Amino acid sequence: xxxxxxxxxxxxxxxxxxxxxxxxxxxxxxxxxxxxxxxxxxxxxxxxxxxxxxxxxxxxxxxxxxxxxxxxxxxxxxxxxxxxxxxxxxxxxxxxxxxxxxxxxxxxxxxxxxxxxxxxxxxxxxxxxxxxxxxxxxxxxxxxxxxxxxxxxxxxxxxx
Amino acid sequence: xxxxxxxxxxxxxxxxxxxxxxxxxxxxxxxxxxxxxxxxxxxxxxxxxxxxxxxxxxxxxxxxxxxxxxxxxxxxxxxxxxxxxxxxxxxxxxxxxxxxxxxxxxxxxxxxxxxxxxxxxxxxxxxxxxxxxxxxxxxxxxxxxxxxxxxxxxxxxxxxxxxxxxxxxxxxxxxxxxxxxxxxxxxxxxxxxxxxxxxxxxxxxxxxxxxxxxxxxxxxxxxxxxxxxxxxxxxxxxxxxxxxxxxxxxxxxxxxxxxxxxxxxxxxxxxxxxxxxxxxxxxxxxxxxxxxxxxxxxxxxxxxxxxxxxxxxxxxxxxxxxxxxxxxxxxxxxxxxxxxxxxxxxxxxxxxxxxxxxxxxxxxxxxxxxxxxxxxxxx
Amino acid sequence: xxxxxxxxxxxxxxxxxxxxxxxxxxxxxxxxxxxxxxxxxxxxxxxxxxxxxxxxxxxxxxxxxxxxxxxxxxxxxxxxxxxxxxxxxxxxxxxxxxxxxxxxxxxxxxxxxxxxxxxxxxxxxxxxxxxxxxxxxxxxxxxxxxxxxxxxxxxxxxxxxxxxxx
Amino acid sequence: xxxxxxxxxxxxxxxxxxxxxxxxxxxxxxxxxxxxxxxxxxxxxxxxxxxxxxxxxxxxxxxxxxxxxxxxxxxxxxxxxxxxxxxxxxxxxxxxxxxxxxxxxxxxxxxxxxxxxxxxxxxxxxxx
Numbered sequence: 133x134x135x136x137x138x139x140x141x142x143x144x145x146x147x148x149x150x151x152x153x154x155x156x157x158x159x160x161x162x163x164x165x166x167x168x169x170x171x172x173x174x175x176x177x178x179x180x181x182x183x184x185x186x187x188x189x190x191x192x193x194x195x196x197x198x199x200x201x202x203x204x205x206x207x208x209x210x211x212x213x214x215x216x217x218x219x220x221x222x223x224x225x226x227x228x229x230x231x232x233x234x235x236x237x238x239x240x241x242x243x244x245x246x247x248x249x250x251x252x253x254x255x256x257x258x259x260x261x262x263x264x265x266x267x268x269x270x271x272x273x274x275x276x277x278x279x280x281x282x283x284x285x286x287x288x289x290x291x292x
Numbered sequence: 293x294x295x296x297x298x299x300x301x302x303x304x305x306x307x308x309x310x311x312x313x314x315x316x317x318x319x320x321x322x323x324x325x326x327x328x329x330x331x332x333x334x335x336x337x338x339x340x341x342x343x344x345x346x347x348x349x350x351x352x353x354x355x356x357x358x359x360x361x362x363x364x365x366x367x368x369x370x371x372x373x374x375x376x377x378x379x380x381x382x383x384x385x386x387x388x389x390x391x392x393x394x395x396x397x398x399x400x401x402x403x404x405x406x407x408x409x410x411x412x413x414x415x416x417x418x419x420x421x422x423x424x425x426x427x428x429x430x431x432x433x434x435x436x437x438x439x440x441x442x443x444x445x446x447x448x449x450x451x452x453x454x455x456x457x458x459x460x461x462x463x464x465x466x467x468x469x470x471x472x473x474x475x476x477x478x479x480x481x482x483x484x485x486x487x488x489x490x491x492x493x494x495x496x497x498x499x500x501x502x503x504x505x506x507x508x509x510x511x512x513x514x515x516x517x518x519x520x521x522x523x524x525x526x527x528x529x530x531x532x533x534x535x536x537x538x539x540x541x542x543x544x545x546x547x548x549x550x551x552x553x554x555x556x557x558x559x560x561x562x563x564x565x566x567x568x569x570x571x572x573x574x575x576x577x578x579x580x581x582x583x584x585x586x587x588x589x590x591x592x593x594x595x596x597x598x599x600x601x602x603x604x605x606x607x608x609x610x611x612x613x614x615x616x617x618x619x620x621x622x623x624x625x626x627x628x629x630x631x632x633x634x635x636x637x638x639x640x641x642x643x644x645x646x647x648x649x650x651x652x653x654x655x656x657x658x659x660x661x662x663x664x665x666x667x668x669x670x671x
Numbered sequence: 672x673x674x675x676x677x678x679x680x681x682x683x684x685x686x687x688x689x690x691x692x693x694x695x696x697x698x699x700x701x702x703x704x705x706x707x708x709x710x711x712x713x714x715x716x717x718x719x720x721x722x723x724x725x726x727x728x729x730x731x732x733x734x735x736x737x738x739x740x741x742x743x744x745x746x747x748x749x750x751x752x753x754x755x756x757x758x759x760x761x762x763x764x765x766x767x768x769x770x771x772x773x774x775x776x777x778x779x780x781x782x783x784x785x786x787x788x789x790x791x792x793x794x795x796x797x798x799x800x801x802x803x804x805x806x807x808x809x810x811x812x813x814x815x816x817x818x819x820x821x822x823x824x825x826x827x828x829x830x831x832x833x834x835x836x837x
Numbered sequence: 838x839x840x841x842x843x844x845x846x847x848x849x850x851x852x853x854x855x856x857x858x859x860x861x862x863x864x865x866x867x868x869x870x871x872x873x874x875x876x877x878x879x880x881x882x883x884x885x886x887x888x889x890x891x892x893x894x895x896x897x898x899x900x901x902x903x904x905x906x907x908x909x910x911x912x913x914x915x916x917x918x919x920x921x922x923x924x925x926x927x928x929x930x931x932x933x934x935x936x937x938x939x940x941x942x943x944x945x946x947x948x949x950x951x952x953x954x955x956x957x958x959x960x961x962x963x964x965x
Contacts, residue, residue, distance in 0.1 A: 201633035250519035318888025437718035754889035
């Protein structure tokens with residue numbers, strides 16, 4: 133079924149949850165805005181709190197979206213880590229981005245692999261590169277790095 | 293002296309239990325198309341659990357994205373998936389142009405489409421040869437590389453490389469195409485259909501191939517969506533998802549071409565999707581050659597490229613599926629983060645669930661139909 | 672009675688080693704061991720146009736037991752190094768190694784300060800006989816590498832070396 | 838023992854020697870021609886080959902029974918061919934038609950093995 137941006141905005145409005153105290157990111161609290169696609173490449177951007185990532189995934193799963201990628205970004209200046217979930221839709225030209233921020237000291241957020249099994253690999257890779265722990269993930273062992281790797285190479289303060 | 297290791301579960305119908313063992317379809321295996329290792333827990337010939345282990349050719353492309361300037365990352369883009377290098381460079385260049393709002397002259401866009409579609413046919417040729425080699429037919433490999441050499445000569449004529457072309461630049465191309473490229477491409481477009489017809493008669497309608505592929509490795513549209521599998525895998529399951537049609541980029545809206553889909557969801561459907569895709573690519577090349585405008589091939593680009601802060605992404609229909617580049621820039625001349633969403637990574641993630649209970653030859657036939665390039669998975 | 676035939680023109684005597692070396696040089700069986708982009712160029716060399724079988728080297732054996740030339744075609748990274756070393760050890764003795772492409776020679780384009788995954792050069796793992804530079808090297812370069820290896824075995828060069836125009 | 842018999846015996850003995858040479862010849866040639874020194878430090882040439890990885894587990898385990906039944910069908914036909922060899926010597930001495938009919942009957946009876954295996958479902962190759 134083909135969702136429209138209005139349905140998405142109204143569905144995401146229910147996500148206006150409490151604001152975690154220790155995270156002071158600029159695009160906080162829940163900001164939902166439509167984006168000019170040929171400037172940014174996606175149509176819909178939602179910044180949610182880490183706890184609501186799974187509910188956002190369930191909403192998008194109901195609308196028939198597919199998971200595209202899970203990207204980790206290490207904002208070392210603001211002492212935070214950003215996790216960006218990309219979703220594409222197989223039938224219509226609507227790309228949704230759900231982003232959240234976790235404190236750099238203890239980067240943890242729930243896994244969405246029960247909703248999207250494809251996220252299992254994406255999250256394992258993000259854990260590999262950034263050390264972001266996904267709670268409830270079935271198998272968070274090193275994935276692209278050697279089995280005994282304990283370093284996280286894509287962190288900005290990584291020294292070989 | 294046979295030592296019995298773990299306790300053996302009773303067989304399915306309760307009679308004498310047969311022992312499950314772990315087979316290591318390891319990094320060095322002809323059917324692995326590179327260095328993919330699959331840990332297969334087998335019961336006789338049937339697979340109970342096939343868990344791919346990757347990372348044997350991880351080459352730090354994303355880490356290299358962060359310590360090079362925008363232009364220095366271009367050679368990397370054609371080494372991620374070296375079989376469809378043009379698409380990957382197109383995605384990275386498109387993302388940077390979208391962020392810096394660089395105007396690309398129309399002639400450059402048309403040449404990008406022509407070279408990308410030529411590269412798609414070359415990539416499908418290698419897939420076709422490799423897949424049939426997996427099924428035991430070794431002669432098609434020779435035919436496939438014959439046609440592929442024609443394409444490589446054409447592309448080598450304009451950008452000097454056979455495999456890792458670094459042909460696109462921000463704002464256009466590194467140099468213009470000349471006349472014998474145009475004549476060569478027109479000759480190729482005329483030469484290819486009878487060859488494809490020969491392949492259809494010799495191989496596609498071959499009863500052995502039909503028996504080996506029909507009904508093997510069913511991947512439903514729902515599983516494709518859940519795992520994010522795109523490209524010929526999702527089109528083989530009946531969903532007409534093609535980035536060129538659904539999220540049009542470059543000058544693809546100017547051409548009329550069909551997206552071949554097959555509803556059967558099995559390996560034969562994915563095979564037929566790729567064979568029909570080659571014909572559609574030929575149609576696109578022909579139309580692009582007819583509408584090729586004159587004019588410059590390089591737009592105005594600032595000397596040192598600094599992108600406004602923020603994150604931008606650009607998706608492209610590569611030979612294996614949807615390739616998306618997500619760049620995060622903080623205003624400096626080097627990217628802050630480059631994320632490469634590669635199609636083979638998601639296409640392979642559904643392998644564990646899709647190959648449960650199959651026998652080994654069928655599981656390898658299905659892996660061939662997924663068309664994997666392993667450095668594309670490990671990045 | 673015709674004149675005494677000068678046999679030295681017809682029959683030449685060679686040490687057994689030379690005969691063996693000639694036999695080994697003309698039937699180098701490579702191990703199918705494609706890692707990355709250079710593997711595609713290796714395949715293209717084995718195919719009809721560049722035709723590696725002119726030099727007896729087109730039989731790509733999957734198992735190290737039957738191969739006597741290991742062509743490292745691609746990047747060896749730290750997770751793959753033990754597997755490559757094991758394959759080298761499993762090959763039987765008259766064996767040679769050819770490092771195909773810059774990644775195998777010195778880590779190639781993936782070498783920069785602070786890189787954590789790529790082995791910079793396969794000769795850190797085991798002795799390499801022939802280095803073929805290029806990224807990826809053209810099929811002709813791979814054939815030149817095979818000829819260089821044959822020259823190393825038999826001491827004679829099969830084809831004249833292409834002389835660069837002064 | 839008249840000379841015809843010894844002639845035959847010599848042929849058989851020569852044939853036997855040829856078989857032995859064919860079997861053990863390569864070992865001798867390899868011993869003579871193989872290079873002496875080896876660059877291998879750890880002796881892994883005798884190890885099982887498992888795609889570049891250390892082999893996991895042991896190869897001596899129990900498989901499902903369907904392979905055993907398949908092998909039985911092969912053995913039946915191997916024995917069948919064994920009996921056809923002497924027939925080939927005397928084929929067509931008296932009347933070729935009689936020999937041909939006998940052959941067809943012999944092979945026909947033995948091919949009942951295929952029919953029996955087919956009925957027992959050996960060729961369906963399902964898990965047993």
